[in-house]
Amino acid sequence: MFRLFLKQKMVWLGLLGIAVAVAIFTFAFMGSTTNPVPKDLPIAMVVEDAGSKTPNNKLINLGKRIEKSLGSMGELPVKWGIEASEEDARQKMDERKYYATIVLPEDLTANVMSLPTEKANIPEVKILINEGMNYTGATASKQMLEGIIMKMNNQVQQMMYAQIGKQTNVITINQAKLLANPIRTEEERMNKVGERSGNGNLPTMLTQTLWLTTFISSMILFVAMRKITHTKPRLSSIAAQLVTGVLFVGVISAVMLTIATSVLNANITDVLSLSVFVFFVGYMFFLLQNALLNWIGFAAAPIFLLLFFFSMPILSLPKEFLPSLTNDLLYSWVPFRFSVDGMRSLLFFDGYHIGAPGSVLGLIGIGSLLVMVASVLKPSKLSVKKQVTVDN
Known part of the structure; x- marks a missing residue:
């Protein structure tokens, strides 16, 4: 029995997969933050x-x-x-x-x-x-x-x-x-961070929660859409995604900030302004996630998770503490960075200069919306199979 167990390919492929996963996650969590040295x-x-x-x-x-x-x-x-x-x-x-x-x-x-x-x-x-x-x-x-x-x-x-x-x-x-x-x-x-702000890391924590919960919402709605369309997105199904996305992101924002303020007593002075911005950021995340899901399907899920794992450890550090490679290839463009910057403006700077990160997130959302709508033009697997059959 023991020999039969060890002869299974799944055991050794699983071991190889775990080794690769450990290498990826170790590098993601520790690669840029193990020895942060300030410069300039x-x-x-x-x-x-x-x-x-x-x-x-x-x-x-x-x-x-x-x-x-x-x-x-x-x-x-x-x-x-x-x-x-x-x-x-x-x-x-x-x-x-x-x-x-x-x-x-x-x-x-x-x-x-x-x-x-x-x-x-x-x-x-x-x-x-x-x-x-x-x-x-x-x-x-x-x-x-x-x-x-x-x-x-x-x-x-x-x-x-x-x-x-x-x-x-x-x-x-x-x-x-x-x-x-x-x-x-x-x-x-x-521009004091005050107490109960995680030493100023409250924007990072809110962004982490927002990305993961909108990701789960995007997956749920994508699966629901696939059950109806079977092949490729349609304009009606995309419209349904967009409308229900508003509902999902609204619930996420309300629950998250209610717990943060009422249960955890987080240091949030202007709850209304932060609520509006959190909803805005959450919906931009939702559009970005669904744009990729509508085009490449479930293959987008590991992309979102890897982006999350590689980005989140570096958001709490100043960019002057990060390696040049991380700064240029990751920190400079990840959407989480603009979410953190915007929330930091609201929480610690009374909303001063919130326009810049808000504009970038808005452009990301508009681009993602156009990509979502364009997904109705991609050929479905069924039509491709029919074309192959006719050619044969």
Whole structure:
């Protein structure tokens, strides 16, 4: 019995199939995210420092020095953007162009130079963290800026120690405490992700749920259509698909957001706007899925699943953390990305710049609708068989 069992081809073909499936899924889930290394993180710098004169009447501008030194530090995975003012930097952060901003104030040098005097003013540097753009990217940017400020503190300490060494006066205890940590940091979080948002990954989680549930809906309606048409889609069956698709996607959106808000208490402030967008995205997904199903049938199902498995792990990471190959060949065009971007705009940016991802999804939906309608023109298997019989 054991030998007969092992002689079955299905056992060994199944083993080969499992090995291939494991290889595909391992690469899909881990290939682009096993060792995410940031590169070219966009961070803004605002230098408002007016400088200050030393007792020798020499002008010193620490802000300009810091700007020059940071620009020449090639080991940092940062793409610096120089902004004229804090307001300009905030505007660009709302446009999701920077993960963070460091602001060197107008009185930075003057306050640093006052440290060894009796009228010492504490220098402050401001850091703006753009959480809503991507929590992982914002956190990494924050850590880099904190490291930069630590180096600034060390440099200021050495400069002050050299200046104090030339003085005959003894510094006070308070002055010594200030020199231990001369530059203080004021941190402000912008476009906050809030609590119960999966550290800002709520758009990704909603997109995952939306794609899988619309995929199941598409398969159900496609099977129902095949039972009626038997051969190829007709205009009436496509119309039925479109109408029932509205019903299915509406139920999916309502149930998903009801559970998210009422049961899980997800951090969603504008439920109505998000509901409209979720329905819109879900229906665009539905059109895309049914366009392929109507043309190539059940062979489209593994395509949808592979697209899902390869895309979802990378959507929670900033694109600056992804390998170049993944960025160019996958992240740049997958429809999930535009869904996540649109939901991120609604959840964390009050709907600012939602038009761009919405337009792309709309074009995908229009193209898919045209492909669905065109599927009535494809030759049916029955007509092909008849043609072959006649030719013979």
